[in-house]
Amino acid sequence: MCSPAFSHNHIKEMVPTMAIPAQTLGKIWEGRVDASENGSVEFNVALTVPGNEVSQAYHQLLTGVSLTTLMLRLYVPFYVDVPFKHNRIRKQSIQIIEQVTAKIIQKKRARILADKEDSEDGKDLMSILIRANEQIGTLDDGRLTDTELKAQIMTFIGAGHETTAVTVTWMLHIFSTHPDVQRKVRQEMLRNIGLPTEDNKCPLSYDALNALPYLNACVKELLRFIPPVPNTSRVATHDDKILGYDIPKGTHIVLSAAAWHKLKSVYGEDAEEFKPERWMDPSSFSEEEQKSIKFVTPDMTWAYIPFLTRPRNCIGSKFATIGVKILLYYLLMNLEYAPVPGFKFKKSPRFVMRPDPGMRLIVKRFQHDTHVTY
Numbered sequence: 093m094c095s096p097a098f099s100h101n102h103i104k105e106m107v108p109t110m111a112i113p114a115q116t117l118g119k120i121w122e123g124r125v126d127a128s129e130n131g132s133v134e135f136n137v138a139l140t141v142p143g144n145e146v147s148q149a150y151h152q153l154l155t156g157v158s159l160t161t162l163m164l165r166l167y168v169p170f171y172v173d174v175p176f177k178h179n180r181i182r183k184q185s186i187q188i189i190e191q192v193t194a195k196i197i198q199k200k201r202a203r204i205l206a207d208k209e210d211s212e213d214g215k216d217l218m219s220i221l222i223r224a225n226e227q228i229g230t231l232d233d234g235r236l237t238d239t240e241l242k243a244q245i246m247t248f249i250g251a252g253h254e255t256t257a258v259t260v261t262w263m264l265h266i267f268s269t270h271p272d273v274q275r276k277v278r279q280e281m282l283r284n285i286g287l288p289t290e291d292n293k294c295p296l297s298y299d300a301l302n303a304l305p306y307l308n309a310c311v312k313e314l315l316r317f318i319p320p321v322p323n324t325s326r327v328a329t330h331d332d333k334i335l336g337y338d339i340p341k342g343t344h345i346v347l348s349a350a351a352w353h354k355l356k357s358v359y360g361e362d363a364e365e366f367k368p369e370r371w372m373d374p375s376s377f378s379e380e381e382q383k384s385i386k387f388v389t390p391d392m393t394w395a396y397i398p399f400l401t402r403p404r405n406c407i408g409s410k411f412a413t414i415g416v417k418i419l420l421y422y423l424l425m426n427l428e429y430a431p432v433p434g435f436k437f438k439k440s441p442r443f444v445m446r447p448d449p450g451m452r453l454i455v456k457r458f459q460h461d462t463h464v465t466y
C-alpha cells in the first residue's frame with residue numbers, strides 16, 4: 093500500500109510542497125547573515141527544528157543515549173521498562189510522537205473527506221498515504237487500521253528526518269572544506285535553473301534537479317563518503333556458509349556501509365577522498381583526465397549501500413535524494429559556507445552518522461556577479 097506513495101509520479105508532484113520549508117530555512121539563514129555586523133555569521137548548520145517537540149522527541153530517541161544503552165535495549169528483554177531516566181525519556185518521546193502523529197492523521201483525513209483533494213496542499217506524503225488507505229474498502233482488502241497507519245507514518249518520520257538532515261549537514265561541511273565543489277554545484281544550479289523568483293513560485297522540478305550531473309555526482313559521493321546510516325544488521329535465518337565461514341542460524345551480521353564504502357580494493361587508492369568525478373560519465377573528461385579517475389562501474393555497486401539493497405532497501409531513497417537537492421538549492425543560491433578555524437567535531441555513528449557536537453560553519457551572503465553569464 094505504501095510503495096505507490098513513493099512512486100516517481102507522486103514524488104514529482106511533491107517537489108513544490110517540499111520546496112516550501114526549504115525556502116523558509118534559506119530565508120531564515122539569509123536573515124541571520126543580514127542581521128550580523130560584518131555580513132558573516134558563525135552557527136551550527138545541523139538541521140534541527142528548535143522548539144519543535146516532535147523533532148526533539150525523535151532526536152532524544154535516536155541520539156540521546158550511549159551505544160551501550162542502545163545495545164541493552166536491543167538485546168535485553170524488558171530493559172526498556174527499567175525506570176532509568178533515559179528509559180523514562182524514551183517513553184515520553186514515544187508518547188509525544190504518537191500523539192502528534194495521531195493529530196496529523198486526523199486533520200489530514202478531515203481535509204480529504206471534506207473533498208479538498210485537488211488542493212495543492214494535499215500533495216504531501218502523509219496525505220497521499222491517508223488517501224490511498226481511504227480508497228481501500230475493508231481490512232480484508234488490505235486497508236490499514238488507524239494504529240497501523242500511525243505506526244507507518246511514525247516510521248517514515250523517524251527513518252526519513254534525521255537521515256535527510258545529516259546528509260545536508262555533511263554536504264554543507266564538504267562545501268566548506270572544498271570551495272571548488274561548492275562553486276561548481278552553485279554554478280550548475282544557476283546555469284540550469286536560475287535564482288528563485290521574487291513571486292515565490294517554485295523554480296524547481298524533479299526532472300530539472302535530476303538532470304544536473306555534478307549535483308547528482310556530489311550527492312552520490314556524499315552518501316558514499318559519509319553514509320548517513322553507517323551500519324545495519326541482519327540475523328541469519330538458517331545455517332549457512334559464506335566465503336568459507338560457518339554462519340550458524342541466529343548469528344547477528346553487521347553490514348557496514350561506512351566500511352564497505354572505503355574499500356580501496358573497490359574504489360581505488362583515493363577511496364578516502366571526496367571525489368564526485370568518480371560518479372560522472374567518463375566521456376565528459378579529456379583522455380588525460382580519465383586516466384586519473386577510477387570511475388564507478390556497475391560491478392562495484394555491490395559495495396555501495398547507503399540505502400541498502402533489495403528486497404528491503406530504503407523505500408524513501410528517491411524522496412530523500414530529491415529532498416536533499418531541494419534543500420541544497422535554497423541553501424546555496426544566496427549563501428556561501430566556510431569552515432570555522434579550530435572547530436573540532438567527530439563523526440558519531442549511532443543510528444545515523446551525526447557530527448558531534450554539531451557542525452559550526454561560517455555563513456556569508458554569496459555575492460552574485462551580474463556580469464557573469466552562467
Ligand code: HEM
Binds near residue numbers: 259397
Ligand atoms: C539520505 C536519507 C536516507 C538514508 C541514507 C536512508 C537509509 C536507509 C537504509 C540503509 C535502510 C535499510 C535499513 C535496514 O533495513 O537495516 C532504510 C530503510 C528504510 N527507510 Fe530510509 N533512508 C533515508 C531516507 C528515508 C526517507 C526520507 C524515508 C521516508 C520518507 C525512509 C524510509 C525508510 C523505511 C520505511 C525503511 C524500511 C524499509 C523496509 O524495511 O522495507 N528513509 N533507509
